[in-house]
Amino acid sequence: MLSPMKLISAVSRWQGYNMITANGLIQLGFVPDVDFRVEDDGSGAVIKEWWSASPQPSEAEIEAADVEYQAEHDSTEYQRLRVPEYPSIGDQLDSLFHAGAFPADMAAQLQAVKDKYPR
Numbered sequence: 001m002l003s004p005m006k007l008i009s010a011v012s013r014w015q016g017y018n019m020i021t022a023n024g025l026i027q028l029g030f031v032p033d034v035d036f037r038v039e040d041d042g043s044g045a046v047i048k049e050w051w052s053a054s055p056q057p058s059e060a061e062i063e064a065a066d067v068e069y070q071a072e073h074d075s076t077e078y079q080r081l082r083v084p085e086y087p088s089i090g091d092q093l094d095s096l097f098h099a100g101a102f103p104a105d106m107a108a109q110l111q112a113v114k115d116k117y118p119r
Contacts, residue, residue, distance in 0.1 A: 020047055021063070021066040023066050023070070024061075024063060024065040025038070025065070027065035027066065027068055027069035027072075035051055036049060036050050036056075097110050097111075
């Protein structure tokens, strides 16, 4: 299954026709390859198959949801840009452990794992 990031990500216009977007459907709570399948039929993206028990939303509802999706996506770009720059979670946790920044019970659990698998 493609991630939402790899699916069509914006309200698009092609030859004057509105296009259905997978991200709009995702924003409405539907799951790709479970509830629907979107495909480009040569004249734009269309819902090729609809499996959801819920009624299929209108194109206008999907486009409005896509605008919401895109706004949320754009507003959190900084988060996606930070992720590859941060040290790994393991390195962060190890640093916190060595700095004594964990509660005693958490530090004990971590130490138990470190003792079980020493360097």
